[in-house]
Amino acid sequence: MTINEIQDELMDDFSFFTDWMEKYEYIIQLGKELPLISEEHKKDDYIIKGCQSKVWLFPEVKDGKVYFTADSDAIITKGLVSLMVKVLSGHTAKEIVDADLYFINQIGLNEHLSPTRANGLLSMVKQMKLYALALQARG
Amino acid sequence: MEQKQLKDFDINKVRADFPILKREVNGKPLVYLDNGATTQKSQSVIDAITHYYSEMNSNVHRGVHYLSQISTDAFEVTRRSIQAFINAKYEHEIIITTGTTHSINIIATCFGKVNIAAGDEIIISAMEHHSNIVPWQMICEDKGALLKVIPMNDKGELDIEAYKALFSEKTKIASFTYVSNSLGTINPVKEMIRIAHEHHVPVLLDAAQAIQHVKIDVQDLDVDFLAFSGHKMYGPTGIGVLYGKEDALNAIPPYQGGGDMIKEVTFEKTTYNELPFKFEAGTPNIEAGICLNAAIEYINAIGLEQIAVYEEELLNYATEQLATVPGIRFIGTAAHKSSVISFLIDGTHPYDVGVILDKLGIAVRTGHHCAQPVMDRFGIPGTIRASFALYNTKEEVDALVTGLRRAVNMLV
Numbered sequence: 067m068t069i070n071e072i073q074d075e076l077m078d079d080f081s082f083f084t085d086w087m088e089k090y091e092y093i094i095q096l097g098k099e100l101p102l103i104s105e106e107h108k109k110d111d112y113i114i115k116g117c118q119s120k121v122w123l124f125p126e127v128k129d130g131k132v133y134f135t136a137d138s139d140a141i142i143t144k145g146l147v148s149l150m151v152k153v154l155s156g157h158t159a160k161e162i163v164d165a166d167l168y169f170i171n172q173i174g175l176n177e178h179l180s181p182t183r184a185n186g187l188l189s190m191v192k193q194m195k196l197y198a199l200a201l202q203a204r205g
Numbered sequence: 206m207e208q209k210q211l212k213d214f215d216i217n218k219v220r221a222d223f224p225i226l227k228r229e230v231n232g233k234p235l236v237y238l239d240n241g242a243t244t245q246k247s248q249s250v251i252d253a254i255t256h257y258y259s260e261m262n263s264n265v266h267r268g269v270h271y272l273s274q275i276s277t278d279a280f281e282v283t284r285r286s287i288q289a290f291i292n293a294k295y296e297h298e299i300i301i302t303t304g305t306t307h308s309i310n311i312i313a314t315c316f317g318k319v320n321i322a323a324g325d326e327i328i329i330s331a332m333e334h335h336s337n338i339v340p341w342q343m344i345c346e347d348k349g350a351l352l353k354v355i356p357m358n359d360k361g362e363l364d365i366e367a368y369k370a371l372f373s374e375k376t377k378i379a380s381f382t383y384v385s386n387s388l389g390t391i392n393p394v395k396e397m398i399r400i401a402h403e404h405h406v407p408v409l410l411d412a413a414q415a416i417q418h419v420k421i422d423v424q425d426l427d428v429d430f431l432a433f434s435g436h437k438m439y440g441p442t443g444i445g446v447l448y449g450k451e452d453a454l455n456a457i458p459p460y461q462g463g464g465d466m467i468k469e470v471t472f473e474k475t476t477y478n479e480l481p482f483k484f485e486a487g488t489p490n491i492e493a494g495i496c497l498n499a500a501i502e503y504i505n506a507i508g509l510e511q512i513a514v515y516e517e518e519l520l521n522y523a524t525e526q527l528a529t530v531p532g533i534r535f536i537g538t539a540a541h542k543s544s545v546i547s548f549l550i551d552g553t554h555p556y557d558v559g560v561i562l563d564k565l566g567i568a569v570r571t572g573h574h575c576a577q578p579v580m581d582r583f584g585i586p587g588t589i590r591a592s593f594a595l596y597n598t599k600e601e602v603d604a605l606v607t608g609l610r611r612a613v614n615m616l617v
Contacts, residue, residue, distance in 0.1 A: 086231070086564050091615060105420060118556040118572045118587060139586070140554035142561075 068160055072153050073169035078175040089174070090146065093145035100148035101105055101155070103135040114168050114189050119143040121190050125197040127128055131156055132198055163196035211457045214511050217322075220596050222247045222503070233566030236601045237607075241386050241414060241592030242570055243397035243546055244431045246500070250440060253499040255494045265491055266465055266482070269448040276491060286396040287446055290501050291431065291498030295451055301494050304445035305413040306336040309380070311447055311484060312409050317318040317344035321377050322560040327378035328365055328406075329369050330355040331582055334386050335575045337411045341380060353563040355381065357582065361537035368397065372404040379408045383415035387535025387590065389520075389545030391419065395426050396488040402427065407453060413437055413472040414483070416544045417594070418516060420509045429453050435493060439594075440500030444493035447484065454480050512595045516544045519593050523602045527591075530609045532617065536588050544593035550609065555589045562589075567605055 067075070083089045103112065107124040112120040120138035126133045134155045138144040153169065154162050170176055178187050220226050223245045237245060257279075263272035265280045280301075284390065288296045302308045327341050331354050338352075345352050355368045355375070363381075379401045384391050388467050394410055401408045407429035414423060416433040423431055424528070430453065435444035458465055459477055463486035468476040477483045523546055527533055532551030550558060559571035572587040574579045578588055591605060 086617070087611075090561065090564070094615065119554060140556040142557045143554075 067152055069157055069165045073167070073172075076153070076171045084173060088144065090145075093149070095145070096148040096152070097138075097141050097144035099173065100151060101133075101135045102138070103137045107135070108137060114193050121147055121187075121191060123147070123193060123197075125194075125201065126186055127159075127201055130158060132159055132162055132201055134194065134197075137192075144174065145186070147190060149175075150191060152192065154198075159202035160196040163195055163202060165195075172192050208412055212511065214507065214515050216515075216596070218597055219507070220506065220598070221479050222249070224248055224251070226267060226391050226596060229383050230568070231564050231565040236321050236556065236565075236567040238591040238593065238597065238601065238605060239568045239570050240417075240576075240594035241437075241590060242596070244417065244439045244594050246441070246598070247257075247439055247503050249503055250496055250499045251475035252497040254354070254441065257495050261495070264488055265494075267450055268601065274497065278492060279495040279498070283494050283501070286469070286498045286501045286594040287448075290421075290505070291416075291448060292424050293448055294424060298451055298454065300447040300449065300481045300484040301489055302432075302445045302447050302484075303443050303490060304434040304436070304556060305411060305432045306340075306444055306445075307341055308430075308447035309409065309411065310340045311460045312378075312380075312432075312457075313344050313451075314342035314429050315460050316378060316407075317348060317350075319457055321348045324375060325350040325377045325418075326353050326371075326375040327351070328353045328368070328375060328376060328381075328401075330392070332359045332361065332363070332385040332388055332390060332579050333382055334411065334413070334545060335577070337380055338578070350377075351375075352357075354578075357390075360392045360424045360539050361385065362539045363390075363392055363397075365393065365396070365400075367497075369400055372401070372406065373502045376404060376406050378413070378535075379406055381408075382411040382413075384412075384418065384543045384545070385576075385579070386414045386545065387547055387574040387579045387588065388539065389535060389542040389547065389592075390539040391415070391541040392502060393541075398426055398428055414543065414545070417511075421515070423448055435497040435500065437501055438500055440497040441490075441493035443490045443595070444497050451480065454484070459483050459486065463617070482512065483561065507595065513593060516593055519597055519599065519602065520544055520546070522599050523593070523605075523614065524600055526606045527609070530606060533609075536583055545590060546587040546592075547590045549585060549588055550613060553612065555587045557616050558589050558609070558612045562608045564607070565604070565608045565611070569605075 103122045104125045108122050112122045112124050119138055120186055121138045123136045134151045136147045138147050225245050261276045263276045265277040284299045286297050287299045353371045356364045358386050383394050398408045409430040410428045412431050412433040417438040429450050431448040435445050436442040464483050466486040468478050534549045536547040555571035562569055570590045
């Protein structure tokens, strides 16, 4: 599936939720499906520091595609990380760099991407694109 | 002991005075429990701000014209009102600053400039806010001085015996908080000041979390310097106070140079103005300075003693009710506490809990509360902090408890 097809599918999933609780329960559930970063990479080099919750993110290239593994110490943040990984992982560096992440607004999670939120999600999206850009340049 | 009682405290009337409390957040009635960060403003404070800009706006201390005179007069009314509020001996002992941080920086910098040398020591405590740590570290770095830290026990109480042992001939100043912003501990500051004075060491007291909860009498405390902020006592942001004993303030140089703080300026030599203007360079936050008086009048009208009794009752109720939440662990269980409850819930991250409470319209603070050394002391990344003000209710405590139970159900 392309990045946009995955985004559309997620938007479809989220459209079934009638209240915030269901939405957050789903996000928490998604956190459990996150491909976890290996212990050897779960160190400061791969940390994305928000003010309050920590996110670890590790990129790898296999067969010309970029794959991410990650983790977070907060489970809502972990769910949000999982969403991003679901959308961006397994695509080429160029696709990741060019991706327009419109689904975030559409599923009403834009508040979590505001720079004033302390979850580091915005930095994470930037970091994913930066990794992809670096891999593309190496290319 | 005489039983403290609430006489004329009408919580419904108090709540009606704060318009923001009527609003909803995420479709739920707002439950505002982040008063340690900042307090809400009464209609009288909001009206004073509008009145200032509609009727008075003009610069202070300079003009001959009518508006400048009335705004100068109003600004000075606030100074006298603060003087009375903390029972300072003279009104010129009240320096208007931008807030607690500014006030502490003035003393750390200016006292440090003339009184601290290489090898000297400064005492602070283990429960300080970063703003009562970093300014002292900066002067230590500058002068080659040392920071000595009063340790605390597992309940979040300072070790007074250890404090006594920290004094040496090298000790030049002690600076500590009256009430801890992260733990709620009320420190035995009168005793601590007396101990410092036995060693001829002056004390700066950070009263940012005390001024709105505890009656402060600077002469009774015999404190040398006191710092607090307007916005944590129902007043506007960007305004605060540095109190200093007259002699102590006269003995240190000014902080910033500029307008208002001078007596005479020539290119060869400038002589400084008298107190308090020596420390008030530049145009102050006039609007906030004037309108802080409305907040002080509001507190005075109810009476700090009444407020303290009400808040203590609320704190006790909240502590009891929160204890029923599964997996809760209180951080800071001192015998004497003010309106702050910091806690963690087993198996949850404070951030996750904060997000869910926010969805329920409940505002709390999560994180390290600008007191990272306190978090390190307890070996935790942060806490969830509920902090109360005079307008909070037992029903709001109940809403918090219900919200936490929901959060536990979702997260654990």
